[in-house]
Amino acid sequence: MTSVQSHKKAKALKPSSRRPAKELCSECGLCDTYYIHYVKEACAFLNQQIPQLEQQTHGRSRDLSTPDDWYFGVHQDMMAARKQQPIAGAQWTGIVSTIAIEMLKRGWVEGVVCVQNTDADRFQPQPVIARTAEEILAARVNKPTLSPNLSVLEQIEQSGLKRLLVIGVGCQIQALRAVEQQLGLEKLYVLGTPCVDNVTRAGLQKFLETTSRSPETVVHYEFMQDFRVHFKHEDGSIETVPFFGLKTNQLKDVFAPSCMSCFDYVNSLADLVVGYMGAPFGWQWIVVRNDRGQAMLDLVMDQLDTQPVMSQGNRQQAVQQSIPAYDKGVTLPMWAAKLMGIVIEKIGPKGLEYARFSIDSHFTRNYLYVKRHHPEKLDAHVPEYAKRIVGQYQLPD
Ligand code: FAD
Numbered sequence: 001m002t003s004v005q006s007h008k009k010a011k012a013l014k015p016s017s018r019r020p021a022k023e024l025c026s027e028c029g030l031c032d033t034y035y036i037h038y039v040k041e042a043c044a045f046l047n048q049q050i051p052q053l054e055q056q057t058h059g060r061s062r063d064l065s066t067p068d069d070w071y072f073g074v075h076q077d078m079m080a081a082r083k084q085q086p087i088a089g090a091q092w093t094g095i096v097s098t099i100a101i102e103m104l105k106r107g108w109v110e111g112v113v114c115v116q117n118t119d120a121d122r123f124q125p126q127p128v129i130a131r132t133a134e135e136i137l138a139a140r141v142n143k144p145t146l147s148p149n150l151s152v153l154e155q156i157e158q159s160g161l162k163r164l165l166v167i168g169v170g171c172q173i174q175a176l177r178a179v180e181q182q183l184g185l186e187k188l189y190v191l192g193t194p195c196v197d198n199v200t201r202a203g204l205q206k207f208l209e210t211t212s213r214s215p216e217t218v219v220h221y222e223f224m225q226d227f228r229v230h231f232k233h234e235d236g237s238i239e240t241v242p243f244f245g246l247k248t249n250q251l252k253d254v255f256a257p258s259c260m261s262c263f264d265y266v267n268s269l270a271d272l273v274v275g276y277m278g279a280p281f282g283w284q285w286i287v288v289r290n291d292r293g294q295a296m297l298d299l300v301m302d303q304l305d306t307q308p309v310m311s312q313g314n315r316q317q318a319v320q321q322s323i324p325a326y327d328k329g330v331t332l333p334m335w336a337a338k339l340m341g342i343v344i345e346k347i348g349p350k351g352l353e354y355a356r357f358s359i360d361s362h363f364t365r366n367y368l369y370v371k372r373h374h375p376e377k378l379d380a381h382v383p384e385y386a387k388r389i390v391g392q393y394q395l396p397d
């Protein structure tokens with residue numbers, strides 16, 4: 001019996017059942033399907049295998065003698081870009097939705113795995129296989145909550161789709177790459193976004209209530225390159241809160257344990273990654289990992305303004321100082337937080353150096369989390385590139 005047949009005998013877990021990765025589960029959706037058969041190898045939290053999957057996907061793994069590879073993963077190009085005509089209601093300018101729509105329109109793919117929201121709740125994720133441009137557009141904007149994108153994998157096999165685009169974040173894409181050969185597809189394209197500090201729906205509520213002046217009207221938010229959280233409200237108004245003013249003592253447990261143990265911020269296994277953190281304020285950041293990713297980007301180049309990536313400042317002191325402050329849950333008074341935000345925005349890291357700042361801050365925090373909560377996993381779970389990044393800093397015990 002081939003493995004394609006044998007996995008169909010496995011049974012998806014009930015929504016209420018504990019997942020194999022236990023509290024580290026990111027609800028990626030794999031275990032909601034018969035592909036749970038592969039969970040021990042495929043789950044990003046049970047079997048970290050980024051270098052092997054990089055080799056399989058890009059033809060090489062990160063070059064550990066090149067610090068840019070530690071940070072940004074295997075890549076053949078990077079740039080800053082923005083749509084000349086942004087899509088209203090997209091997270092940024094809608095580059096992700098535009099690429100997906102073009103791929104579908106031109107017949108490159110027959111369906112797109114993406115995540116809409118439920119009718120009742122704009123932040124409750126609803127993964128779908130979109131077959132029309134309208135369905136892709138309905139998935140625009142981040143659902144800043146753990147989303148079971150891979151829960152639609154059984155439907156792919158059943159519907160006979162052969163050419164597919166999957167949009168997703170790192171943990172979803174790691175599991176997808178691990179089962180890619182079992183999906184019976186002729187062509188798979190992967191469009192990734194970076195991802196960090198995700199939360200359950202309940203955790204999101206707590207974050208909004210502790211941080212925003214009007215939690216019920218928030219349409220979307222982003223931790224921006226100006227060191228502030230920007231909340232966009234229903235009436236179009238923007239509220240900004242400096243990072244340094246966040247109530248870290250109350251927010252310590254808000255982020256999902258999966259995201260506190262993740263070292264794949266930059267979505268290492270996607271063909272093309274579209275984020276913002278390596279680009280100047282207002283621009284998106286594009287990382288082309290392989291030729292498939294370049295071809296996907298080429299489809300929309302005539303709709304984009306682009307500029308080369310830049311890097312300015314030095315993050316290291318700011319990262320080192322933030323490590324014990326976060327660890328102790330220090331919250332500055334709002335006036336001091338605003339002042340610090342202004343100073344750091346003026347003299348602080350920009351472009352790729354800002355991306356490094358964010359990666360360093362999260363990897364040091366996450367390394368400490370895994371060391372304290374899952375010491376037995378530390379060595380195998382933390383990839384070598386992440387150990388090198390963390391090794392640049394002095395960490396508390
Ligand atoms: P749009 O055209 O608005 O499309 C957004 C796409 O995201 C949709 O296709 C949708 O299917 C997909 N999506 C939405 N929510 C989820 C989800 N929960 N899981 C998987 N897919 C989803 N970029 C950075 O540079 N730094 C960060 O720290 C960072 N953090 C992020 C955290 C989260 C939880 C998410 C989902 C994204 C994050 N990003 C981050 C990516 C960034 O916010 C934008 O999503 C990206 O730049 C694309 O913007 P866009 O306007 O092109 O997307």
Ligand code: SF4
Nearest residue numbers: 021025026028031043
């Ligand atoms: Fe299953 Fe995904 Fe959770 Fe791992 S993260 S246990 S693969 S649902």
